[in-house]
Amino acid sequence: MTPPGRLRYRDTVELLLSPLARRHDDVAAKTVAALERLARAVSHCQWKQPQLAPLRAALLAELAGGPQEVRTLAQVLSVRRSTVSRALTQLRRSGLATPAAVPHDRRLRRWELTPAGRSAYAHSTAWTAPLMTAIQALPVRHREALLHSLLQLIASLVRAEVVAPTRLCLTCRYLQPPGDARGPYRCHLLQQPLPLPELRLDCPDHLPRAG
Numbered sequence: 001m002t003p004p005g006r007l008r009y010r011d012t013v014e015l016l017l018s019p020l021a022r023r024h025d026d027v028a029a030k031t032v033a034a035l036e037r038l039a040r041a042v043s044h045c046q047w048k049q050p051q052l053a054p055l056r057a058a059l060l061a062e063l064a065g066g067p068q069e070v071r072t073l074a075q076v077l078s079v080r081r082s083t084v085s086r087a088l089t090q091l092r093r094s095g096l097a098t099p100a101a102v103p104h105d106r107r108l109r110r111w112e113l114t115p116a117g118r119s120a121y122a123h124s125t126a127w128t129a130p131l132m133t134a135i136q137a138l139p140v141r142h143r144e145a146l147l148h149s150l151l152q153l154i155a156s157l158v159r160a161e162v163v164a165p166t167r168l169c170l171t172c173r174y175l176q177p178p179g180d181a182r183g184p185y186r187c188h189l190l191q192q193p194l195p196l197p198e199l200r201l202d203c204p205d206h207l208p209r210a211g
Ligand code: SF4
Pocket: 167, 168, 169, 170, 172, 173, 174, 175, 176, 186, 187, 188, 189, 190, 200, 203, 204, 205, 206, 207
C-alpha cells in the first residue's frame, strides 16, 4: 500500500503526462504554462514586424543602454566573444554601431550605437506596444507585484545558473532587503530606498552578490 501523502507510480506518470495548464491544483505548473503562453505571445508580436537577426537585435538593445565592451556583451548575452565581434562588425557595416576609444585605456574599445542604430533600435521595439498596453491596464499594485515576482524568478534562475548573470538589483551586493514585508528595499551604494517600481533590471553599478 502507498503511504499516505505519497503518489503511486501510476499517479506520478499520469501527473507528468497531463498538460501543465490542466494541473488545476498545481500553482507552479500553471505558472510555467502561463509563462509559456506569454513567451508565445511575445514571439508572435515580435514576428509580426520585420526583424533583425536575434543576436543583432539583442546587441542593439544592450548598446541602447550605453557603450559596452565585447567582453561584457558576450557575458550578458551568453555567447562567445568571437560571435559578438562578428555580429558587431555586421552592425558596423550597416552603419548601426561603431567602436569608440576609452579615455583611460587606449587599447580598449567600447561599442556604441550610431544615430541610425538608435533609430533602428526604437523601430525594433514597436512590437512591445500591445504588451505594454496590457500591463499598463493592470491596477498599480498588481503591476508592481508582477514586476517583483518576475524579478524574483529571474534572480532565482540566475542563482541556479539557468539564466546568464544579469545586472538586476535582486542579485546585487548593494541591495538591502526590506526590514518588513511592506518596507522598501534599499541600495547601499546610492544610499536611497528602492520602492518596487524602481528596482532595476539592468544597473551599470551592479556588483554580483557572493555565493
Ligand atoms: S547598485 Fe544598482 S543593482 Fe545594486 S542595489 Fe543599487 S541600484 Fe540595484
